[in-house]
Amino acid sequence: MSPRRSAAEALGTRAAILDRSVGIASLEGLEGLTIGRLATELGMSKSGVLGHFGSKEALQLAVLDRAGQIFRTEVWEPALPAAPGLARLRVLCEAWISYLERGVFPGGCFFVAAAHEFDGRPGPVRDAVAARFDAWRARLDKEAGRAVDAGDLPEGTEPGQLVFELLGLVMALNHALQLHRDNRAATYARRGVRARLGSAC
Amino acid sequence: MSPRRSAAEALGTRAAILDRSVGIASLEGLEGLTIGRLATELGMSKSGVLGHFGSKEALQLAVLDRAGQIFRTEVWEPALPAAPGLARLRVLCEAWISYLERGVFPGGCFFVAAAHEFDGRPGPVRDAVAARFDAWRARLDKEAGRAVDAGDLPEGTEPGQLVFELLGLVMALNHALQLHRDNRAATYARRGVRARLGSAC
DNA sequence: CCTACCGATCGGTAGG
């Protein structure tokens, strides 16, 4: 039967589709996410799934948004109570590493995976991924700049260089965890961060 | 017509299939590489393509081998004339960065892309990718160990930590080039390497 | 939200 649902029910269904999509796409990629599989797993028809988004591309963009909310909750928000500048940058890096260690997304960092999947495919999905990285790097740059201005980092530290290196440490950690399930990697990543940002105590 | 070819011709055909496959897979991934597309681009039938490998998975493994040959030529062999230890490690890092800058593979580092595509999909392809990374890291570890033993690196340098950080710098460079076409990234990567390995002059 | 359907494409096989 499944008659037309109320607006509230429809929102719940949409949220359920997105949550399931995030899990699938994390492991299989945003292209590996198919309407048919989603429908089967959710006990819906394909057109029922597609009706919430209109097209697969629109679904992929909505999934990116949902993943972005999760990232914000897990990595950005924990750092807000910390003082802007070096203190916040340290909390941010620890939350970032912890987010990978805890496997918030089963396939590792959702955005690193999406970046690799779409960097060779022009279009709205690629643009959305790039925009999210730009915004994230801008935030890190800002905190790094504040830390430099406050004299909390070694003289001559360039925010762009520092953020590039921090991103590299996190990407190497993501890679080691996902491909090798290498436990030493988190230690390496934390030591790398400490070498650049110093220790809090 | 296209009657059965000689063994030499068949080898040439196989090589042509692999070269085309490397280009496609670099941009679209090893799953995005399809027999049908390959056949069309090469002016062959699907079964003609598949006959050389037997299955798509066997083709993917052969493509990984071919990409490995290219990587060896572009990154490993240039470093062989250098003295083992620090000198070779420096040449290796420069060749590695240059390989990304020159776009030896149109979609960036073939193995980083393959690692992200398959790290969530158990099977022979994933295993082959992981084995290649293991071998590569073992080589870098060995050179780093020699450099430490020779006293050419700061006291207390741990090879595993050093190699982890070098891998991070290269991954951040690959990401910046592919997603952002960011020219400053190569400068950041080289500065990062120099901060860890010192300058040759 | 459903059923029923579309054309296209997938990996792969039979037989030559």
Add this chain to the structure above:
DNA sequence: CCTACCGATCGGTAGG
């Protein structure tokens, strides 16, 4: 190396 074909699945649409 080919033609001809298989069942399965893809994204998406029509109509309700």
